[in-house]
Amino acid sequence: MKRGIWSVLIWAAVSILGALGFGVLALSRGESVNSFWLLTAAICTYAVAYRFYSRYISRKIMGLDNKRATPAEVNNDGKDFVPTNKWVLFGHHFAAIAGAGPLVGPTLAAQMGYLPGTLWIIVGVVLGGAVQDFIILFGSMRRNGKTLGQIAKEEIGPVGGVLALFGILAIMIILIAVLALVVVNALTGSPWGTFTIFMTLPIALLMGIYMRYIRPGRVLEASLIGLVLLLLSLYWGQAVAASPTWGPAFTFTGTQLAWMIIIYGFVASVLPVWLLLAPRDYLSSFLKIGTIAILAVGIILTLPPMHMPAITRFVDGSGPVFTGKLFPFLFITIACGAISGFHALVSSGTTPKMIAKESHAPLIGYGGMLMESAVAIMAMIAACVLTPGMYFAINAPASAIGVDAAAAAKTISEWGFVITPDAITGMANDVGEKTILSRTGGAPSLAIGMATIFANIFGGKAMMAFWYHFAILFEAVFILTTIDAGTRVGRFMVQDLLGNVFPKMKQVDWLPGNLIGSAIITAGWGYFLYQGVVDPLGGIKTLWPMFGIANQMLAAIAFAVGTTIIFKMGKARYAWVTLVPMAWLTSATLVAGWQKIFSQDITIGFWSHAVKFKEILASGNLPAGVKSIEDAQKMIFNDQVDTIVCAVFMVVTIGIIIDALRVWINVLRGRKYQLHESPYVQSKGDNLYDSGGHVIA
Amino acid sequence: MRQRIRSIRLFLRKVESTIKTVFGMPDYDRYLKHWMENHAKPGIFPMTEKEYYLYALRHRYEKGGVTRCC
Numbered sequence: 161m162k163r164g165i166w167s168v169l170i171w172a173a174v175s176i177l178g179a180l181g182f183g184v185l186a187l188s189r190g191e192s193v194n195s196f197w198l199l200t201a202a203i204c205t206y207a208v209a210y211r212f213y214s215r216y217i218s219r220k221i222m223g224l225d226n227k228r229a230t231p232a233e234v235n236n237d238g239k240d241f242v243p244t245n246k247w248v249l250f251g252h253h254f255a256a257i258a259g260a261g262p263l264v265g266p267t268l269a270a271q272m273g274y275l276p277g278t279l280w281i282i283v284g285v286v287l288g289g290a291v292q293d294f295i296i297l298f299g300s301m302r303r304n305g306k307t308l309g310q311i312a313k314e315e316i317g318p319v320g321g322v323l324a325l326f327g328i329l330a331i332m333i334i335l336i337a338v339l340a341l342v343v344v345n346a347l348t349g350s351p352w353g354t355f356t357i358f359m360t361l362p363i364a365l366l367m368g369i370y371m372r373y374i375r376p377g378r379v380l381e382a383s384l385i386g387l388v389l390l391l392l393s394l395y396w397g398q399a400v401a402a403s404p405t406w407g408p409a410f411t412f413t414g415t416q417l418a419w420m421i422i423i424y425g426f427v428a429s430v431l432p433v434w435l436l437l438a439p440r441d442y443l444s445s446f447l448k449i450g451t452i453a454i455l456a457v458g459i460i461l462t463l464p465p466m467h468m469p470a471i472t473r474f475v476d477g478s479g480p481v482f483t484g485k486l487f488p489f490l491f492i493t494i495a496c497g498a499i500s501g502f503h504a505l506v507s508s509g510t511t512p513k514m515i516a517k518e519s520h521a522p523l524i525g526y527g528g529m530l531m532e533s534a535v536a537i538m539a540m541i542a543a544c545v546l547t548p549g550m551y552f553a554i555n556a557p558a559s560a561i562g563v564d565a566a567a568a569a570k571t572i573s574e575w576g577f578v579i580t581p582d583a584i585t586g587m588a589n590d591v592g593e594k595t596i597l598s599r600t601g602g603a604p605s606l607a608i609g610m611a612t613i614f615a616n617i618f619g620g621k622a623m624m625a626f627w628y629h630f631a632i633l634f635e636a637v638f639i640l641t642t643i644d645a646g647t648r649v650g651r652f653m654v655q656d657l658l659g660n661v662f663p664k665m666k667q668v669d670w671l672p673g674n675l676i677g678s679a680i681i682t683a684g685w686g687y688f689l690y691q692g693v694v695d696p697l698g699g700i701k702t703l704w705p706m707f708g709i710a711n712q713m714l715a716a717i718a719f720a721v722g723t724t725i726i727f728k729m730g731k732a733r734y735a736w737v738t739l740v741p742m743a744w745l746t747s748a749t750l751v752a753g754w755q756k757i758f759s760q761d762i763t764i765g766f767w768s769h770a771v772k773f774k775e776i777l778a779s780g781n782l783p784a785g786v787k788s789i790e791d792a793q794k795m796i797f798n799d800q801v802d803t804i805v806c807a808v809f810m811v812v813t814i815g816i817i818i819d820a821l822r823v824w825i826n827v828l829r830g831r832k833y834q835l836h837e838s839p840y841v842q843s844k845g846d847n848l849y850d851s852g853g854h855v856i857a
Numbered sequence: 858m859r860q861r862i863r864s865i866r867l868f869l870r871k872v873e874s875t876i877k878t879v880f881g882m883p884d885y886d887r888y889l890k891h892w893m894e895n896h897a898k899p900g901i902f903p904m905t906e907k908e909y910y911l912y913a914l915r916h917r918y919e920k921g922g923v924t925r926c927c
Contacts, residue, residue, distance in 0.1 A: 238892070238895070240916075242878075242887075244878060249878075251878075251879040252878060255881075256881075371910065372910070376910055377906040377909065377910035379877070379910075380876065433914050433918040434911060438914050438917075438918065441880075442880060445880045510881065669919075
């Protein structure tokens with residue numbers, strides 16, 4: 161009884177503190193607001209949601225049962241199926257879902273002010289993203305660790321299954337392209353950054369050879385050596401950039417970098433995994449978790465003030481970073497961190513095969529996503545630490561603010577965000593870059609924000625350039641890991657698809673099949689990357705919304721699968737848990753897709769943009785900012801491709817939802833469906849964990 | 858003293874295994890333990906550390922099992 165009272169008091173206090181945080185954020189009208197309030201609002205909401213909502217879902221819908229053996233216990237094979245300590249598995253799951261997405265999305269969305277993005281991140285994750293990860297993890301755990309595609313096929317039907325697979329391949333291509341574009345934009349004209357990223361290749365090869373021939377299997381030793389070498393090359397990068405011979409040798413244009421990344425993706429997909437892919441994966445995992453931890457410590461220790469206003473005038477859709485009104489475009493710009501469909505693939509991947517007890521699922525599925533959301537909140541803070549003028553100088557494309565500091569400062573000040581040309585060039589000097597203007601893609605702006613925060617703790621201004629390039633290095637390294645791992649996974653999918661026609665293609669170790677599959681998938685994302693790099697309007701503006709639409713489409717598919725599972729379990733009363741976020745996402749995605757195609761505003765609609773360009777060409781003129789007729793025709797062609805891709809995403813989403821709706825209506829009419837859960841197996845009871853967090857016996 | 862060294866070693870081993878599990882790295886000790894408990898028979902031998910390393914990498918990456926998120 162006494163404990164009950166304490167619990168009520170504590171949770172009431174947490175709720176009040178969270179509400180206070182929101183209140184301060186929403187009502188703040190001063191010059192700046194302290195990031196403490198943002199953190200408080202987020203963390204208190206997460207705590208309350210985790211304690212009450214995840215428990216509600218697990219009790220009312222899932223009926224989690226520790227007496228029921230998990231796939232890890234039933235199939236314990238010491239390889240895939242390994243019962244794992246829940247905190248260790250939480251780490252594993254988080255390391256798999258966290259990436260560049262939650263860092264880039266909030267940075268772009270900060271153009272509307274910190275409030276809209278923050279609210280969406282917090283509300284979206286609690287009611288949407290975490291629910292999705294949790295329910296898919298649960299579904300996969302009850303189905304022997306099956307993947308999202310397989311579950312869709314079994315529970316919804318063959319049509320839904322094929323559409324889901326198609327959707328997964330499509331999002332893969334757009335995802336890789338947009339992330340590659342982020343790297344290209346961060347490295348263009350930056351010899352320091354480029355040199356450091358280049359050095360990761362020989363370092364990874366060295367690690368690969370070390371782990372295979374010199375000290376077989378000693379991954380931690382090799383990773384430690386790799387990390388030290390990486391930090392050394394980061395240090396030497398400054399000298400390289402300053403050198404009159406080496407500096408220009410590592411200075412590349414966007415087009416050159418795009419071709420290098422395309423070739424890299426192809427080579428990484430073809431080469432054996434031990435040589436390049438695995439060592440890079442290890443290196444980037446350490447760097448990723450380490451940097452996220454440093455960022456968290458930095459923000460908590462310094463609690464920096466945020467200079468961005470709560471809401472800027474760009475909620476009207478005229479923003480320079482991305483165009484389009486708050487609804488729907490905010491909700492597709494921030495995908496990862498609020499709701500990320502891609503997580504459905506991770507939640508139905510290795511994690512469900514390692515859960516030791518069913519009761520661990522809320523912590524790993526729901527809690528893991530809350531953690532990613534906290535990363536998105538930190539990215540939002542890092543973006544808002546910059547003055548708004550600085551933020552727009554870095555993130556607005558050259559077509560909006562011009563190419564020199566004086567012109568940019570004038571334009572941005574006219575928008576109402578005062579900044580001087582000296583401030584812009586001064587910041588470029590501080591971080592050791594030639595220019596910071598129009599470094600779109602979110603990475604440079606995040607890096608400058610992080611450098612500002614880190615420099616407050618350690619090293620001051622003198623260390624800022626080092627911190628900036630450290631942040632760029634870490635983002636680029638784990639984006640490149642997403643690119644090479646993604647290209648490989650995409651290659652397997654292509655080989656699998658082609659294998660239906662030519663059976664030999666299914667053999668992943670058959671060299672011609674390997675080369676053809678890799679070439680097809682690389683050409684797919686390479687096309688969009690190249691298009692983004694040469695786009696005079698700034699490719700991020702085109703590609704990021706497409707990625708958002710693709711990602712949210714996948715989330716809608718995951719929710720459709722989750723809802724179907726809930727209906728088939730006879731829990732239709734509670735189906736709103738997944739139906740509400742699904743309805744919201746579907747409407748945001750479809751409205752965004754519709755506007756991207758048909759909007760009369762040519763900065764938004766692909767189709768109207770193409771039509772407008774055709775009209776201008778037909779009248780014998782050239783559109784503003786375009787150099788030749790060929791360029792204009794290329795842009796028209798790209799618009800048409802983008803239109804088709806958007807339309808495909810919309811058709812796939814609608815198709816799956818209609819197919820699932822058929823099942824739901826039949827269930828409500830009383831038809832009995834078979835739920836494809838694995839048979840119930842009694843758990844052997846509580847086991848002890850061994851030294852590595854694995855269950856003994 | 859020997860007791861203390863032993864407990865430090867056990868602790869380090871635990872840390873190592875945790876890191877390997879979190880990042881999905883091959884864990885030879887875990888494999889050996891599983892093999893001893895479930896597959897050990899006279900006349901057959903477990904994989905060497907090198908064999909296991911290559912096997913585990915192929916198993917993890919060649920099936921397309923690694924989906925890194927955005």
